[in-house]
Amino acid sequence: MADNIKDYQMSDSIWKFVYPYDGKERTNQEKQQEEEIRQKQSLELMHQYQLYYRMVEKNKYVLRESVLSCQYGTKYAKLDCEEDHGVYKHMKPVMAITDCANNNIHNFGSCLCPEANYVGRLPMTNEVDDMGVSAIKASQNKRAHICVPIISENSVWHQVDSNALIGVKQKGYAPMLLDNAVLVCQYGGIIRIEEVPKTRINRSDYGVNYALDEEEKIFISVIAAESIGEGKLAWEVVANVIINRVGQKEWKSLTTVKAVVQRKGDFSSLNNGGSAEYHKAMNYLTSRIDNNNIYEQLIAVVMPVYHSEVEDITGGAQLYYSPKSMVPVNSIPRWASYYKKINVNGINSNEFVLFTGDRIK
Structure with a gap:
């Protein structure tokens, strides 16, 4: 024995x-x-x-x-x-x-x-x-x-x-x-x-001890590249639009956030290997050792959106553009005439113009 x-x-x-x-x-x-x-x-x-x-x-x-x-x-x-x-x-x-x-x-x-x-x-x-x-x-x-x-x-x-x-x-x-x-x-x-357990958590729980996985890092970095200088409202709008596309309408075949943001042509910040701002954010998220306050604020705002812990402030929007960020300013993108426009209380139309993924043409 x-x-x-x-x-x-x-x-x-x-x-x-x-x-x-x-x-x-x-x-x-x-x-x-x-x-x-x-x-x-x-x-x-x-x-x-x-x-x-x-x-x-x-x-x-x-x-x-x-x-x-x-x-x-x-x-x-x-x-x-x-x-x-x-x-x-x-x-x-x-x-x-x-x-x-x-x-x-x-x-x-x-x-x-x-x-x-x-x-x-x-x-x-x-x-x-x-x-x-x-x-x-x-x-x-x-x-x-x-x-x-x-x-x-x-x-x-x-x-x-x-x-x-x-x-x-x-x-x-x-x-x-x-x-x-x-x-x-x-x-x-x-x-x-x-x-893996899914547990609701508070914004304060996304501190440096929270381990970001690959998709979360990509999600945050794309939002940073699209709107890091625009403030918390912009971050939350972009985050919700990304989440609202997953598996829906023309994105029906894209069943993950990673697949949505990496679809060719949808987010210019990922063109040609990714913009400088995208890589700057990704580099920080890989280590999070220098406690960059702006990125930590971004994480606290968009991660509850990613995990469906807060209500969608966009009313289900799947596309958007920002008039003040257009070149020239207040110009309208060509694709805007093809989708159904929605107005959302609390969101200034000078800041964001929002659309559902429903085509009208």
């Missing part, structure tokens, strides 16, 4: 839920060969999974209490942490790729993994958990098994983007965990992040 515990690197809390398989003995060489095959298969599965997520561009920071699933589990689990890393978003701690130990991932109910996948390599788990709840039996298995995730001691979550680092105690720095990450249980199950 002691040799098995050492081989599988199980803690006492896990071992009490499993019993050793009494099948044929294997040589050390056979064990090593099986381990190499398992690692190769696991990496291939993770590679395919990440290719899919690169296509759909899902890229959010994972927070404590994010919902997890396992391909062989019968229920969801929540990502846990005993001690955070000092970075927060939505008032919840941001997790790192190293957060995959026993105290982070508990169990997924019953394990439906085919016994043939691990027989003779790993012990089998019990049929009843410590609360007396019986596991569900998979049709191809001889007996039912409770879920006891076993993650290799030196494993980390695997993900496509690993650029944003976070301080991890006793380990230096590690990449922040993104929701395109995957993890492999030694029983063969692919663990993935299903949902």
